[in-house]
Amino acid sequence: MTEPSVEQPAIVLVSEERGEFLRDEFGRYARDYDVRVAASVAEAEEIAGRVRQEGRQVALFVTESRVADGPIMPALHRLRVAVPTARRLVAAHWDHFLEDAESMRPGMVTGKYDAYLLMPRGARDEEFHTAVCELLSDWGSTVARPEVVTAEVVSEPGNPLAGAIREFLERMGMPTAAYTPESEVGRAAVEEWREVQGGEPSFPLLRTIRVGLVAPGSVREVAAAIYGRPDSIDPEGANTVVDLCIVGAGPAGLAAAVYGASEGLSTVAIEAEAIGGQAGTSSMIRNYLGFPRGVSGMRLAQRARNQALRFGTRFFTGWSVEGLTPGADGAPHVVHTEGGDVHARAVVLATGVSYRKLGVEPLEALVGRGVHYGSAMSVAREMEGGDVVVVGGGNSAGQAALHLARFARSVTIVVRREGLEATMSAYLVKEISYHHRVQVRPCTEVVGGGGADRLEWLRLRDSRDGSEDEVPATGLFLLLGAEPHCGWLPDAVVRDEHGFVLTGRDVPTDAWTDGVPPPDLCTTVPGVFAVGDVRSGSMKRVAAATGEGASVVPLVHAHLS
Incomplete structure (x- = not known):
């Protein structure tokens, strides 16, 4: 057996009788992980202690549903205390999988472990290993330092702008590493700046494949350099008109982008921050339909963005929308940003909400x-x-x-x-x-x-x-808590006393047509819709926002027709 590398994380398998069987099943991970076997939780704790003393991490504990140390729940708690960052998987033997499932369920609800699976019964049990890979991927994206980075940030410790740039890039799915100017990477970046630009650099410095080495003054500069400006839609000033402009790319806006583009609408999405909105900052969303082991907000947002891109949506990230000029007599609406204007036949407001300031x-x-x-x-x-x-x-x-x-x-x-x-x-x-x-x-x-x-x-x-x-x-x-970001909207788009956009039956009766309220997601301006948290009376949940984003597209089609 080869010695693990200094950086190699460990997977610890805990089984009194089937340790070698599990070692064989986890053989596919042996290249990238130090796979260890323990006959008891006590031995697993000792192994974890040695691994950490060596400066390495434990990525995953895998136990049977019955262990030598006694009841499984206290044993799992001991493992969480030993290594809080490690993921915990229970692989129950098929002889007592169903019998133990009922007693195991409360432990999952209270977060004592991350997954309960049937132990593999044969070769290539990809359902089992898909779950393992999801847990390792989640661990790798939130705990481990990235092995391969797509962006390097060089700055003094505590630089607020550097922190904001790192947060933006990681939420956009770009693994980022931070270095001080005195580090080897930092010194090389400073020297390159002196040779190419002349003079001393300002910090932070940022290096990516797409933009090279730059000294950005804001997160917006980074976003524009990587993802472009809204006026790139219409560089000649010819007032090109798109079918649908979505303001905000949280869950509601992303769903509208996917369904709008997939149904043939030329679609543009403008997001002031990173894709995903507030939901994109969530470390783990456990109650979203179809993800039994949970999904991070960043991963959910990036999957939705890639899906929308596949259908043709164009995203412009880092640009705040500053105004909306409603179109009159069938003319397109105009969405104004510092990066240019977007002309659109229909506009979906999906700006969500922002956190209130503490005021201290x-x-x-x-x-x-x-x-x-x-x-x-x-x-x-x-x-x-x-x-x-x-x-x-x-x-x-x-x-x-x-x-x-x-x-x-x-x-x-x-x-x-x-x-x-x-x-x-x-x-x-x-x-x-x-x-x-x-x-x-x-x-x-x-x-x-x-x-x-x-x-x-x-x-x-x-x-x-x-x-x-x-x-x-x-x-x-x-x-x-939630504050809507709607100050840029014209008075024609009516809002409630808290600033949330009114739609459907909540629209004042004097704005109804022939005594009939507008459809549920329609505002007081024809062709302007509101979905997700920015809408008055919304549920403020990811699944609800996603549903509204999908539901608005038929209304957009009806308006365009």
């Missing part, structure tokens, strides 16, 4: 240096061993807390309500309640905090008695 000035000054709006997946690894606070009571906050708990020493969810049950899905509430690293502080708000160069502490206030206390914190993740 000392903490606003530390955004990008320990303080983050959203789940900031790219910096989760940097929280290892620290104390993290997540503010928010929605599903995104719950998913962020559970992901951060893989790395941080402790995660505290701060909510103003008396608990999570009113605003978070039950499966997340259960998983959080059973997690040894996550606690919830109800009736609490963040009122202060600070640090020298980055976040070091927070001040929390209990609204029940007004008491305050200071807690150490290396990370603050703010997921503060």
Whole structure:
């Protein structure tokens, strides 16, 4: 047996009687992983300890549903405590797969393990190995440092713009590595800049295959360099008209793009940030139809984007829409961006919502240096061993807390309500309640905090008695609820008192035609539709947004006809 490389992660197989059988089944992974066999959970803990002492990681634990150490649930908990970042798969022997399934189910609901599968019964059990590969892929994209990177960012530690660029690129499915200017990669980049550009570079520096070495001043510059500008649709200024312009590329906008383009509409999608919207920042969405082991928001968004591209959708990323001029008497609508205008016969508003600001000035000054709006997946690894606070009571906050708990020493969810049950899905509430690293502080708000160069502490206030206390914190993740981004819309598109777009029967009666309200997803402007979270009365769930994005396309066809 060859010695594992310094970087080779381990797969630990736990079985008292079938260890060699499992080793044979996992032989296909031996080139890239150090496959180990343990007769008990105690031995698996010892192996994991040695692997980590060698500076390597454990990617996956595979156990039978019955182990030598006693009941399986406490054993799985021990493995989670031993290596919180590792994925845990239970491969039950076929003799007692059905018998154990019922007792195993509560453990999956509370997050004690990631998958329950029937042990392979023959060669090439690709259903089993598809699940294994999904778990390893999820681990590789969220825990392991990327083996092959498509972008390199060189900057001083704590540079907010560098962090924002990394977050954008990783959400766009581009594995990114960060280097200091003093590192070998950093020194080479600085020297190349001096030779080619002359003078000293400003940081961050970015290198990608498509744009080479650049010193971007904003995330938008990166997006434009890689994905183009909206005015590239119409470089000659000939007012080229597309059938459908979608503003926003979250789940609703992506679904509209897929169904619109697949049904023959010339389709353009404009997204201010990264593809996927807020859902794209979710570390793991477990209740989306068809993904029994869950799917990260980034992966779901990239699959949908690739699907839409296949049908001909054109995406322009990093451009905020600044205005909409409705077309009169059948003329096309005009969507205005800093990167140019798009003329379209129909417009779908799918801009979703943005997180509200905390409003605590000392903490606003530390955004990008320990303080983050959203789940900031790219910096989760940097929280290892620290104390993290997540503010928010929605599903995104719950998913962020559970992901951060893989790395941080402790995660505290701060909510103003008396608990999570009113605003978070039950499966997340259960998983959080059973997690040894996550606690919830109800009736609490963040009122202060600070640090020298980055976040070091927070001040929390209990609204029940007004008491305050200071807690150490290396990370603050703010997921503060929904505000629609609709200030750019003309008054002709009517909104409710909170700024969400009114559609269908919610449209004021004086805007109805012959006493009949517009169809459900139609706004007060003919040919302008609203779907997903930006729409007044929407469910604020990924599946609901996707359904609306698909459902709007027949209405677009009806308008165009």
